[in-house]
Amino acid sequence: MALQQFINQTVIITSCGHGLGRDYAAFFASAGANVVVHDTDEILATTIARDIRATGGVAIANSSSLQNGDQTVAAALAEFGRVDILIYNSLPEHDRRFEGFHPQAGSSDFGKAFKGLYKTVHAAWPIFRKQKFGRFIISCTYFLPKMHCEELSFGKFDANSCITTVASYAHLGFVETVAKEGVSANILAAAIVTGTPFGGPSGYEKPDCDTAVGLVASLSHKQNTRATGSMYHLRGKICHALRWERAGGAGLRLDQRFTPGAILEKWDEVNNFADAEYPRGTSDVLSILRRAADLPEDYNKEGKKVSLQGKVAIVTGAANGLGREYSLLLAKLGAKVVVNDIQDPTSVVSEIHEIGQHAIGVTAPAQNGKEIVRQAVEAYGRVDIIINNAGTVRDKSIGKMTEKEWDFVFSVNLDSTYEVIKAAWPHMVKQRYGRIVNITSTSGIYGNFGQANYAAAKCGLIGLSEFLAGDGAKHNIIMNVIAPTASTPNLLSIMPGFPKDLKPAYCAPMVALLCSDHVPFPSTGGVYEVNGGWQGRTRLQRSAGSPVSFRPDQSLPAGLDMIGNFEKRGSSYLEDGPAGHRHLMDILKTARAVEKIAAGQAxxxxxxxxxxxxxxxxxxxxxxxxxxxxxxxxxxxxxxxxxxxxxxxxxxxxxxxxxxxxxxxxxxxxxxxxxxxxxxxxxxxxxxxxxxxxxxxxxxxxxxxxxxxxxxxxxxxxxxxxxxxxxxxxxxxxxxxxxxxxxxxxxxxxxxxxxxxxxxxxx
Known part of the structure; x- marks a missing residue:
């Protein structure tokens, strides 16, 4: 007799009629689970549930809006009395280039775009905690951007949806966080990136359904007690695990010679992964500060003098903290600075005027990107540089977080970035020049307890940046991301014991360098961690991978350990593919050719x-x-x-x-x-x-x-x-x-x- 591995367990599968949802439902029903078949298409959901019952399985249909995931959870609880496994089968909702993209009609409300994820998990969380058991899996029916084009020419990159790219990374940040929150209550979380034929490019290797089902089953099983907080990538019959890799990086002495040019002299070290580490959180900042203090006085090499003369820069969230330091350094290097904040930025503008440089203040929410860019162009005629620094937190565990807190954090951290870039994009395309630095957080990269909203938004920002790095390269628009750690006023108000010596000014030289024309390969599409005079690149590593399968008549396979084996020969990096850094650099060279020709003629x-x-x-x-x-x-x-x-x-x-x-x-x-x-x-x-x-x-x-x-x-x-x-x-x-x-x-x-x-x- 077949072993009923999931007997008496209740499984919710959202958007069941699309992607791999139907396959998941059929498997869990055959393995003895009670299945809640969700799809907004009521007829489709009813048909799938009826087919399951016809084969002897147990299933009900639910057609609630994905934005009302709590109603789906309530239906499961009313029918079966418990919820054990939640499979959030996520779908790309849009498929347009950045120039025409809006997550919601008339707005850039990413919080609403991911509202279904929040509402569903938020509703299931107290049930999981009470049971001391829960398994939560996001199954993304599309590829991460650099995977998505792995077998394609870069020219087809534009077909990828902006929301798809943002969602891939937002899901990763979200899963990393809820995994940390749930581990003590035996609640495990993971994300799976797959590809399905609809809406995707031709030529990629679509995942094998049995492999996808096998992975979901293995991660959902009660015998899995360790595999949590990770993302997996399916290609054909092979499943790969993903993890963050941090370069050894370059630490510099914190003195007057700690400049963008000094970092440039150490650029190879910034990007050197020979002594890489595979962290789950922020660097040891106290050790970094001690090492910086021990460096000899002549350690920093002055290098090239980085100039931003004649450039116009917008800095959001710039009334204090990190934004203030970015604004001041850009001004010292010759840029005209548009200082934006929801608070009055006059004091920063005055500081810039005192050193003989140009600046204006724009008091407005960063989400009002159109107005910020309008005032910048009205004052200075162009926009060359954007530093999207505006951010905020509303920390609570996912079970206690309110809908308002979810929306607000997404609005400030992600919507504002989108809106400012959206408004400036036509100007940068027209002038064939742009430098954009988006500010993420190590909480976004690695997740952090009580910050599911913040982590999802900040990691989603990395996805937005990677999408735009590809879309912008052919226009000579360079985009990078930094994750700074510093003792800002906001951070000290939340964590009074945080080291005060970790000054915000220590993060500014790296930002200024990325805003300049001096950065060598790789100069776009990068993610850099910065703190205390240290800066290093961070990237996603993919394991060599392994097949995985799971049938109701067999016990849990040991495939998860093989999938996550990064020591095995064949590990790779997303940036190494045709849509990676080297290809981006080729596109940038092409974009800069006209500029170089004009300079050569003169x-x-x-x-x-x-x-x-x-x-x-x-x-x-x-x-x-x-x-x-x-x-x-x-x-x-x-x-x-x-x-x-x-x-x-x-x-x-x-x-x-x-x-x-x-x-x-x-x-x-x-x-x-x-x-x-x-x-x-x-x-x-x-x-x-x-x-x-x-x-x-x-x-x-x-x-x-x-x-x-x-x-x-x-x-x-x-x-x-x-x-x-x-x-x-x-x-x-x-x-x-x-x-x-x-x-x-x-x-x-x-x-x-x-x-x-x-x-x-x-x-």
């Missing part, structure tokens, strides 16, 4: 010297087929001795260009170009038979031919002694497979470009 290279005499002329003439009886070409004592006129092209081959080809052509390959047209003017005739010439080169234009590119260079050669023009050359190079960077598509006519000598003589 630049003038240093003169390159070419010295020659009669021997060089004779060798050249012989090389272009002069014969021994052509005395005027091969005998230096001949009265008519002269070079062949095309000798005028030679000095340009020794010239230095003011720009590198790899900067103006992201797909530059030195083996992939051919010499096209050559235009030559001889401006001094007869050509001197010996001399010292100086050639100055410049970039005239770069034409984007989609698959190829045409680069045209100009070279002016002058006599070093007299300054007279001797030659003028224009050279066109045809570069294969180097187009598609968004530059001009047709060349300027030769009559506009060529500068003919005053007498118009052509030889």
């Amino acid at each position: 630049a003038r290279g240093r003169g390159s010297v070419y010295e020659y005499n009669h021997k060089d002329i004779i060798l050249y003439n012989l090389g272009v087929a002069a014969k021994r009886n052509d005395l005027a070409l091969v005998l230096e004592t001949d009265l008519n001795f002269q070079p062949v006129p095309t000798f005028g092209t030679i000095p340009s081959f020794f010239s230095r260009l003011p720009v590198e080809f790899k900067e103006i052509l992201p797909k530059w390959n030195p083996l992939g170009y051919v010499h096209g047209e050559q235009y030559l003017e001889i401006r001094k005739y007869p050509i001197p038979t010996a001399g010292k010439l100086v050639t100055h080169s410049r970039l005239l234009e770069v034409v984007d031919k989609k698959k190829a590119a045409i680069v045209t260079l100009a070279h002016i050669t002058r006599d070093e002694a007299t300054g007279e023009d001797v030659f003028y050359n224009e050279v066109s190079l045809f570069v294969k497979n180097a187009g598609g960077f968004g530059g001009q598509t047709s060349p300027v006519s030769a009559t506009q470009r060529h500068t003919i000598s005053h007498n118009g003589r052509r030889i």
Whole structure:
């Protein structure tokens, strides 16, 4: 007889008619559980429940709104007297690019978008605690952004839904938190990221239903007492576990030389995972402060001077604490700062004015992004930098948290970020430039007891940032996330014993660096933890994975340990795929090509010297087929001795260009170009038979031919002694497979470009 592994247990499955919900329901019914089949489509829910009963199972249908998850829990309790397992089968609700996306019609209310999650878990939580047993699993029927495009070209990234990406990470932050809250009461939580055919891209490996069911069953089983607080990724028949990995990072001395340039000098250490750790919470800040104090006085290297001169920056939540420090440092580096806060930011604006820099204050909720951006553009004409720092907490365990507290925290921490970026996005796209730093929290990354709302919002912010890093890269909009830890006034009011030496100012240099043009690879889509002079990158690691299966006639498999084995060869990182950092950098290079071309056209290279005499002329003439009886070409004592006129092209081959080809052509390959047209003017005739010439080169234009590119260079050669023009050359190079960077598509006519000598003589 089949073993009834879940007999007498009650399982709620939301959105059961979509994704893998029907498979989950069929399995648990066959394993002896009472199944509550939820779907907002009443006919669909009723049909699934009827089919289960027809096979001997126990099931009821429920069609409450997902926003009223408490009603679904109440229905389960009324029918079966208990709730043991809650499977929140989550669906993507929207599928648009960022420019047209709104989680709710007319607003960016992420709190309402995730209201069903809160209401359902909130209602089930006291039941779980009373029973001393509960299993809660989110099954996301889509991929995390970097998984979603794993087998796709980056160009299809835009098809991913913004809400999908935000939800993936919000669910992770939520699960990490409720797992910490529930472990003492035998309440375990996990999130599963799967992919289903509807609404997703073609070409990815959709999960095997038996594998998905096996994982959910294993995590839900009473014999599972350890696997909690994690996210799992299903690909085909293989299941992977995910965990956060923190780089060894770079700690600097906390003195006057702790600058953005000093961090840049340690950039490799910031991103070095050789000594990585796999934490469940914030770094040991006291140890970090002690190590910083022990560093020698000359430890910090000054490095490049980071300047934000001429840039316009918006900083939200800037009336005090971290926002104040970000605003002050950006102003010191030359930026014009728009200081926003719901409180009067006049004091910060005055501090900026006192150091001789520009700033205005905007007193408004950060959720009013349109007004903040409007005032910034009205005052300064543009927006280059955004630091989304506005945030707040309303801490309570999930069972005691009110709906108002859930909504408010999402509104301030996530909605505001969305609204400010949304308003500034068209300006940044138009100017092909933007730098955005979004402020998350280690509570968002790792979860924190009593902060399910805050953790979900702050981790969701990471998802929003990753989505926009991909969408923005092709517009030269760079976006990163930092998780600062500092003794801000708000934190000290909640935790009076927190180290006061952990000053907010210690987080500002990293933020300023990420707002600049100096950050090397990886420069976008990153998450960085920052505190006490230490900064390090954090990323998600994926285990090598293992198959998992579960049938009602077998005992609990040991597959969970194999899935979560990160020591096994084959562990990988989401950022390594085609939608990861390296691909983002390729897109950024393309986006910056037009900017680099304009800079190259304005630049003038240093003169390159070419010295020659009669021997060089004779060798050249012989090389272009002069014969021994052509005395005027091969005998230096001949009265008519002269070079062949095309000798005028030679000095340009020794010239230095003011720009590198790899900067103006992201797909530059030195083996992939051919010499096209050559235009030559001889401006001094007869050509001197010996001399010292100086050639100055410049970039005239770069034409984007989609698959190829045409680069045209100009070279002016002058006599070093007299300054007279001797030659003028224009050279066109045809570069294969180097187009598609968004530059001009047709060349300027030769009559506009060529500068003919005053007498118009052509030889």
